[in-house]
Amino acid sequence: MKILVPVKRVVDYNVKVRVKADGSGVDIANVKMSMNPFDEIGVEEAVRLKEAAVATEVVAVSCGLAASQETLRAAMAMGADRGILVETDAELQPLAVAKLLKAVCDKEQPQLVICGKQAIDDDANQTGQMLAALAGWPQATFASKVSIADGKASVMREIDGGVETLSVTLPAVVTTDLRLNEPRYATLPNIMKAKKKPLETVKPADLGVDVAPRLATLKVSEPAQRKAGEMVADVAQLVDKLKNVAKVI
């Protein structure tokens, strides 16, 4: 079975981004970029399925700037067999990415696609669901456990108030939640080996996909700042403030 793992290059999760003064976006020039944390979990899960001899090949895919090659190399250093970069300078929104991934799926015919549940930059949480819809496949989002048997995937999902287990027919799209696994670190020998793995580059036009954005961003602004708080010396003072000043208890 072949597994496709979409990965996204995003601002590192430890970076506190700043909004540009002209309100056109956030300033991501010269900040550290890395693989979206949820996608790392997706790569890890795919590699584990390969190690368990459930999968035969793991293909990492990324859509975006040429620099996304680094993200694909990182996925290959974790154990993906090869990479596909859909290279474009255009702003890609989730629907466009889902369409690009659908075109890649048509070509590669994977049995399973493992997406991260959301990217930590646009916080959209859409791409996996959209890909499933376009392909006409079932979806199992927010997965915390995945097992494959008899042409079906059994997926435990995190829902409001607990967990549920779904059985979905393959091919299917799974999106990862944080607790699915703990991604491995790439070792230096594996990072070196990853440089020799095949990386194919295609353009959206080669796939016949129109990636024009559907949503126009009018402005990006700072959220309202909270008023500076005050430190209290002890519990008595805290209770007094909550009762008599803030009046919340």
Add this chain to the structure above:
Amino acid sequence: MAILVIAEHDNQSLKAATLNTVGAAAQLGGEVHVLVAGAGCGAVGEAATKIAGVAKVLVCDAPHYEAQGAENVAELVKGLAGGYSHILAAATPAGKNMAPRVAALLDVAQISEIVAVEAPDTFVRPIYAGNALATVKSADAVKVITVRTTAFEAAGEGGAAAVESVPAAADLGLSALVSRELVKSERPELGAAKVIVAGGRGLGSAENFHGLLEPLADKLGAAIGASRAAVDAGYCPNDYQVGQTGKVVAPQLYIAVGVSGAIQHLAGMKDSKVIVAINKDPDAPIFQVADYGLVGDLFQVVPELTAAIG
């Protein structure tokens, strides 16, 4: 044009998140319809007719909607979409699961977790874990939207909508629910609680987490929340998690105990009215958003606080 709100329910009762979503729909200007898709969900349809501001309730009752799987419900919504300018769902796990599927079937963008309506085609939504707010304008014929429930007032009671039965779409048979385990809790629901007591890694163990926080939460009638660190350490179940990847809450009072205040956690609670932080590290980032901060040993402070609240 009319607006369709997809109701969230468990076939017996309507989830509170639906009321906030109707609240957001009311700001769009247009007739609001509510879709209740389920199995044996007549009572939910009945409850939906009483929501203020709802003109019509569409009930689709069929066995293959019992688990409300995204595949079948999205197919149903796709068939109904023709008469609507907006389709709204709450930005809960259920809404986030289904709405993008609906949008892709309609070949339109989805607008995630809006926190404000500027115009019927212009919305504000947080990006980068709430560190920036983007104002986006949609040119699509149908706007598919998820609504951050804490950003909108819940619609009240007093409506008298008509119920209309709608035919089911075909069962796609792609997905089956095997089991569902819900954590039972006597406490108020995290998303709707007026007061939340949240614990982090500083509590040190599951025994301390429950032993220290529960008496305080009981006194305050509060829900209990947690940071990701506390969940990962196994102190509590993961649906307690507050943050970018957990629940987004905005209670009147949020008491953070032994929580450092990572960006991802702040994204889930910084719209709370009053934030109290109790932490032994005076440099913890949580103090930057706290209205009242107390530097001290939580093992001493929390029992004292519990005792002091009469």
